[in-house]
Amino acid sequence: MGRPRTNPLSREQQVRINKRNQLRRDRSSGLKRVELKLHADMVEALEKEAIAKGVSRGQLIERILTEYFND
Structure with missing residues (x-):
């Protein structure tokens, strides 16, 4: 049966909107996303x-x- 549907948008649309809003909040807080690759260990x-x-x-x-950077 699953959870009751409380939002007219699909889950995919909700996730996309939430990510966009999070990016805006991060930007307004002065945060910038950085990605890097590290060895598993x-x-x-x-x-x-x-x-x-x-x-x-x-x-x-x-x-x-x-x-x-503070040293």
């Missing part, structure tokens, strides 16, 4: 450290970069 190490510190992987990377 580096990603695993980042993930472990992020879990240990109770933050997201992105937040951990931002902390590391902030410390690097």
Whole structure:
């Protein structure tokens, strides 16, 4: 049966609108998206450290970069 339909838009349309709105919020906050490729072992190490510190992987990377550029 599934969830009751509460929005007239399809799920795909809702996701597209939500992503667009998130990008606008990020831009207005001064955030810029950056993508990079890392070896799997580096990603695993980042993930472990992020879990240990109770933050997201992105937040951990931002902390590391902030410390690097502030030294």
